[in-house]
């Protein structure tokens with residue numbers, strides 16, 4: 001029956017659509033980079049991050065750095081004492097490997113409290129999209 005055939009095709013397209021989404025490259029703060037006086041909550045607000053996407057931190061490493069934290073340390077702006085958790089190279093590119101919440105701050109004294117912090121949720125790109133509403 002024709003109806004069934006078109007439903008099947010629609011279902012296949014809906015199923016495959018997320019899989020063909022291309023990985024995105026994001027630059028933290030766009031042309032402002034990773035620095036003071038940028039609102040990273042605003043920057044992230046209209047973006048949806050997926051596994052496989054890249055996030056590039058561009059900064060002068062004489063002035064800034066990047067630490068990936070857990071949620072508690074993020075909320076209190078606690079810089080880990082373990083230096084090996086920090087990223088100190090300029091132009092640091094992070095590729096999201098697993099879905100979930102991610103927390104990043106600058107570990108220079110006071111910078112996290114002044115807004116150098118980003119809290120995002122990375123979604124699994126292979127998860128099925130929301131079911132289409134019945135036509």
Ligand SMILES: *[C@@H]1O[C@H](CO)[C@@H](O)[C@H](O)[C@H]1NC(C)=O
Nearest residue numbers: 068080081082083084085086
């Ligand atoms: C510091 O972090 C690294 C990477 O997670 C880990 O391998 C190492 O054991 C940690 N060192 C201390 C003293 O916690």
Ligand SMILES: *[C@@H]1O[C@H](CO)[C@@H](O)[C@H](O)[C@H]1NC(C)=O
Nearest residue numbers: 060061062087088089090091
């Ligand atoms: C700053 O970044 C450069 C280039 O990535 C690197 O060679 C240098 O060691 C870094 N400096 C510090 C203080 O980590």
Ligand SMILES: [Cu+2]
Nearest residue numbers: 064106108111
């Ligand atoms: Cu900083």
